Amino acid sequence: MEAAKVFFRSNLRFLRNRKKYSQEHLAQLLGLTRSKYTALENGQTENPPLVDLIRLSEFFRIPVDYLLRQDLGRWSEYELRKLETGAKEYINGKNLRVLSITVTPDNKENxxxxxxxxxxxxxxxxxxxxxxxxxxxxxxxxxxxxxxxxxxxxxxxxxxxxxxxxxxxxxxxxxxxxxxxxxxxxxxxxxxxxxxxxxxxxxxxxxxxxxxxxxxxxxxxxxxxxxxxxxxxxxxxTDKLPEAGTDLQEIRQLLLDVKKRVEKI
Missing domain, CATH: 2.10.109.10 (Umud Fragment, subunit A)
Known part of the structure; x- marks a missing residue:
């Protein structure tokens, strides 16, 4: 079976250049060290941490699986803008929307x-x-x-x-x-x-x-x-008890009682 192609490294470089950022400036915006970002872009990090993938996805407004598996350098500017502004796939969750969770010792969700x-x-x-x-x-x-x-x-x-x-x-x-x-x-x-x-x-x-x-x-x-x-x-x-009925509620109840009496006549 042919191994899946991963475009993460080239996509990072493409998206950074598209915004005309230096590696150092982008690292600062992302809250990363220059060396850590450089390692990500140069492919020196074999398995990027999930937190970093999500941070990059949110910054560039590109779903994680597109960062990994799509060659964004081949996309038109129109297609990229459509993806950034809330493409249908992002809304309906067909793209990877990662939710971090914690589990109990017997592997049940907390x-x-x-x-x-x-x-x-x-x-x-x-x-x-x-x-x-x-x-x-x-x-x-x-x-x-x-x-x-x-x-x-x-x-x-x-x-x-x-x-x-x-x-x-x-x-x-x-x-x-x-x-x-x-x-x-x-x-x-x-x-x-x-x-x-x-x-x-x-x-x-x-x-x-x-x-x-x-x-x-x-x-x-x-x-x-x-x-x-x-x-x-x-x-x-909540630890707050319901408030007592207001005058308007009491008046409403009186009117309902009168209505019932009239209907019986």
Whole structure:
């Protein structure tokens, strides 16, 4: 059987030259040493670490398997731009979208909890095995089988009536096209931003609409390539008791009672 061709080395050089970066400048942007980046580009690293592959994929906005198996130097500029701006294959998960996980000694997936103090660093560390290994781990009963789950803390009041400070249990979404409009999700965004808990709608123009349950917050959009991960809401936990019924609720109940009495007459 003929060995699969790997274009990782030549693709790195091509993508760097396309952006007109020196090796030293690109290494700085990636947070790597010059020697480590040079070794990657020159093929001196036989098995590049998964974390480095994901970092390069996110920086160049090119899926990992394209970095490895496609000769990007033969692609047209139009094809490259289409790939960078959220190609269909990236949205539906047919390309390699790597999710780092941790497992128990008997090889079962853990459920990690992202505490508030780790919230701001999750986007940077989501693919780092050491970051994930340091997160608290636990299990919950009665979750649907076959999924990968993680628990995220929420802050702020943008998702009321889900109480502030709730912990959201969510399932990892591989194929984003399976999401129905306004699906409740935890969305992991690139850059220095925290992850967000929003109603998610995938739009046909390569953007994602993010909407709060609290109507005091305006909806906004992000590009597909700004999204690292999507986790769909399953349930939430809170230590806050429901508030007592409001006057309006009491009035509504009185009107319903009157209606029932009238119907009996």
């Amino acid at each position: 459920m990690e909890y992202v505490p508030v103090k780790a919230k701001a660093g999750y986007a940077a560390g989501h693919a780092d095995p050491e970051f994930l290994a340091a997160l608290p781990k636990f299990s919950l009963p009665n979750l649907p089988a076959g999924g990968t789950y993680r628990m995220f803390p929420t802050t702020g009041d943008s998702m009321l009536p889900i109480p502030e400070g709730s912990d959201v249990v969510a399932r990892y979404v591989q194929d984003w096209k399976t999401l129905k409009p306004d699906s409740l999700c935890i969305v992991i965004l690139k850059g220095e931003r925290d992850f967000v808990f929003k109603q998610v709608t995938l739009q046909g123009d390569g953007t994602v609409l993010l909407r709060s349950l609290n109507k005091n917050y305006a909806p906004y959009t992000v590009r597909v390539d700004e999204v690292l991960e999507i986790w769909q809401y399953v349930k939430h936990q």
